[in-house]
Amino acid sequence: MTTWDQFAQFVFSGLTTGSIYALIALGFCIIHNSTGLVNFTQVDFVSLGGLMMYTLFLGLGLPLPAAFVLGVLAVTAVGGLVERLTIRPARSREITVLIFITIGVSILMRGLFKIIWGKNQMALPSFSGDSPLIILGAAVLPQSLWIFVITLLVVGLLHYFFSRTRVGKAMRATSFNPRAAALMGVDVNSMILLSFALSGGLGAVAGILIVPITTLSYDVGVMLGLKGFAAAILGGYGNVVGAVVGGLVLGVLESIGAGMITSTYKDVIAFSILLLILFFKPGGLLGYGEKQKV
C-alpha cells in the first residue's frame, strides 16, 4: 500500500464511523432544539435500533427492508413513549431535573435490554455481503456505502422536513420560542413529542447501519453515543448542519490520528483537536458563539 492508498483508507474508515456519529449527533440536536435538553437516552435508541434489527431480521426472519423500516418505526415509537411517560409529566421542572430524568431512563432502558436480549455479544450480517470494493486504492465495505447513502438521504429528508413542511416549520418555531409558537396556534406538546420520536428514529437508523460492522450488544450505543455527543458539541450544539460536519470531522480525525500518528493516543489526538477548536470557537465549528437562544 502506498501512503496515498493508506490515506484514502483512513479517510474512508473515518467517514464511515463519522456518518454514524453524525446521525447520533442529529438526534441530540433535534431534542435540544425543541426542549433545551441533553437527552441521554439517545445512546439507548442506538442500541435498541440494532437489537430490534436482530430480533426482526434474524429472530423473526423478516426481509431486510421490512426489518429495517419496522425497527426504525419501533424505536421511533419508543422515543415518543419516553417523552410521553417520563419527560412530559415533569416538564414544569428545571432543565437539570429533566436531564437527570433522561439519565435515569437511560439506565433503566439498558437494564431492560440486558434482561430481554441477554449479555452476550451478537452478530448481524451486512446488508449486501462483506467483499470490499476498492475505491481510490482504499478497501471500502459495501456496508460503508450503505451508511454514506442512507446518512445523506436522512440528512436531505430532514432538511426538506424542517425547511419546507408545515410541521417542520412549526417545530423550528417551537425551538425558537415555545410561548410565541403556542400563541400562533402551534401545539407545542406535540412538537416536543415529535422531536423525541424523530430522535428515536435517527438513533435507530444509526444503530441498524453500524452493527453489521461492529457487532451488537445491549450497550453498543454507549460508546458511539458519547462520540456522537462530542460531535454535536464540535459542530455547535443544536446546529443541524454542524452535527453532520462535527460527526464527519471527528470520525476522520480519529482514523487519521490512529493511522498517521499513533494508535495508542488516537482518542487523545481526536479530543485534543476538539478541545482546541472549542478553545478558539467556543460555539463549535458552525455554532452561534455566545449568542443566547431567544
Next chain:
Amino acid sequence: MTRKIATLLVGLMVATVSQALAADPIKIGAFFSLSGPAAAIGTPTKLVTMMAVEKINKEGGINGRPIELIQGDAESEPTKAVMVAKKFINVDKVAAIIGPDLTDLGMAVKKMVEDAHIPTVMTVGGDPVIMSGGPLGTCHWVFKSPQRSSTAVEKLYQYLQKNNLKKVALIISSTTFGKDGKTWLEKLAPKYGITITANESFGPKDLDMTAQLSKIAAGKPDAIVCWTTGPAGAIVSRNTKQLNIKIPLFQCHGLPDPKYIELAGAASEGNMMPATKLMAWDQLADTDPQKKVIKEFVHLYNDVYNYNTQFPINTHSGYAWDAIHIVADAIKKAGTDPAKLRDAIEQTKGYLGVSGLYNLTTEDHNGLGQDSMNMVRIENGKWKLIP
C-alpha cells in the same frame, strides 16, 4: 393463611435440609463480572463454580463439611470488585476467594487480599496478579488458574519459529491484559528469533481498526498478532478481511470461543491461536490423560446442566472449575487456617484439571506449563488442532 403455612413449611424444609448438610459449611467467596462488558465471560464462569461446588457437596463435601459459595458481581469494574472483595473479607469472613475474572479487577483487589491474608485463586488472564516487586506489590496470597500470558506467548512463538514467520506486527488492546501480553511478546521475541516490526494499539470498545491494520500491512510482516479479549478481536479479524490482508492473523489465548467465529463470521477462517485443550478436545489423542477429565466436565456442562444452550463451552470454561478444585483439595489437606491453606495451595502437585496439569511452586503461583495448551486454527467454522 394457607400462604403463611406454605411459607412456614418451606422454611422448615430448608432448615432441615441444611442441617442434614452438617452444621458448619466452609465459606468460599466467588465473584466475577456478571454485568458490564465482561458479563459474557463472567456469567458462565459463575455457573461453572456452582456446578463444581454442587459436585463436591454431593460427594460429601470437604471432610464432611459442605462448601457454601457466596456469589458477588464485580460488574467489570475495579471499584465494584474492591467493594465485593471487602464484603467477602469483613462481612462474610470467607476462607478463600475465587475470582475475579479480569486482570484489571485482579490488580485492584490484589493488595487487599494480600493485606487481609486471604488465599485467593483468580481466573484472570494477565500475569501481574502473580508477579511481585515494585508497583506490583507482593503476591504471597494470590494464585491464578488460567495459563500465564507468557506461557501462551511461548506456545505461539514456537509455532511461528517452526513455520519460519520471523517479522511480527502487534496490534494490542489498551487494557491491562493487553499490556501484559505486549510486555511478554516483546520480551520473548529475541528468544525465538522474532523481530517486532509494528506496534499498534486499540481501545477495548473501539469499533474500527482498519487504520491500524492498513498501517501494519504497509510494513509487510510475516504474521499479525492481536492480543485482546472480547468482541474487539473479532473486529480486528473482520477488518483484516475487509482490507484484503493475506498475512496470517494470530489471536491470543483469550479468544478461543464459538462466539469468536459467530462474531467474526467468514473472516475468522484461517485465524490461529493458542488455546486450552478444552477447545477441540475430541481431537486430542486418546493417550492424553486430560481427555478423560475434560470429557467428564463437558458432559456435566452440556448434558446435565445444559449451560451450553446459553453459553457454549469456550477456552475459559474450565478455569473456575480448576480454581475451586485446587482450593477444595488444599482445604482437605490443611483445613481453613489461612496460612496453612495458602501453603497447601502453593504445594499443589499433579492436580489434573480441565485446563491442564497443575504443579504449583513458591515461584509459580499458576503451575501450568506449555503442554497444557494447543495451537488451534478455524477451519470451515470449526476449531481444528494444528501440530
